[in-house]
Amino acid sequence: MxxxxxxxxxxxxxxxxxxxxxxxxxxxxxxxxxxxxxxxxxxxxxxxxxxxxxxxxxxxxxxxxxxxxxxxxxxxxxxxxxxxxIQVSDDAPDEQLRTLIDTLVPETLPDDPYRVQLAMFELRVNAPHDADARTQYLKADRELKALLRSIVERGITSGEFVPVDPDLEAELFLSLLTGTRTRRLTANDEFSIETARAALLTQMRRLKVDDAAPASPTGATPDSDEA
Missing domain, CATH: 1.10.10.60 (Homeodomain-like)
Incomplete structure (x- = not known):
């Protein structure tokens, strides 16, 4: 058959x-x-x-x-x-980034989506031993990072974001978002989603020209020259 x-x-x-x-x-x-x-x-x-x-x-x-x-x-x-x-509309880059944070790390997570996200996390744990699952998760990570990088690049080009290394900033946000989603599923009452979201939004504000003091920790590229 x-x-x-x-x-x-x-x-x-x-x-x-x-x-x-x-x-x-x-x-x-x-x-x-x-x-x-x-x-x-x-x-x-x-x-x-x-x-x-x-x-x-x-x-x-x-x-x-x-x-x-x-x-x-x-x-x-x-x-x-x-x-x-996770695809976001062509709003201003800071609004795109905020929408992405709200989508991936919402303030509340109802029981059904929570249980499915937990199942997906358990499947991800098996990825080191399952080549097919690993391929799928690597693809998702690459596409999310590419989206984050494109948002940061647009913000820099438009003058809305301070000059940073877009790839490093995308990697930072990818790690923060993935880590927050994982900790939410595994830490239960020991984890504060409010504090985690505040940290993500603080990092987002550090990118903005009007709020950038101090500059983003990824603001300097590895080969940038000091004045």
Whole structure:
């Protein structure tokens, strides 16, 4: 029996997420999301997904050999949705950066999205031992960093941001955003999202020309000359 699988592009990255999914695969992905919201990653089973699926359990096995293969497709789907979600409109660069912070690190996180984010984190923990998962997360990190870099570059070009190394600044924000999302999932009551968001917004304000005192710690490039 030939299963319908996601394809890969020339880089080896899976390309089955987003609008190119056939209706049945999309229903499976949505059922997996609901099952993760209810059961979490540790207690997730094919039966739990089947309980959320409008079609038969045998149809799941027609497309997938088991839970691990299905979850890899879900990871591809979820990260594709994530990359779509973080795209921001052509507002002023500081507004773009603020929108990105609010999207990735909202003030509140309802239970269902929390449980799915926790499942995604647990999948990421396995990435060092799973080449396919690692490829997907590296792709997401690269695209988020490229978006951050483009925002910083636009801000510098428009004169809204102080001159900094865009690549270093993007790396800093990527690390801050990823770290904040991880700590929120793992530290529970010991973690203050208010303090974390304040730190992110403070770093954003340091970029702005009108507020840049002191300058961003990444303001000097490695080969810049002192006056």
């Amino acid at each position: 030939t299963r319908q699988r996601n394809t890969t592009d020339d880089s080896g990255e899976r390309t089955g997420s987003g609008d190119d999914l056939d209706p049945v695969k999309r229903e499976i992905m949505e059922a997996t999301y609901r099952a993760l919201s209810t059961h979490g990653y540790g207690d997730l089973t094919i039966q739990a997904i089947a309980d959320e699926f409008d079609n038969s359990k045998s149809l799941l096995y027609y497309h997938y050999d088991g839970k691990d293969e299905l979850l890899l497709d879900f990871l591809d789907y979820a990260l594709g949705q994530f990359l779509t979600e």
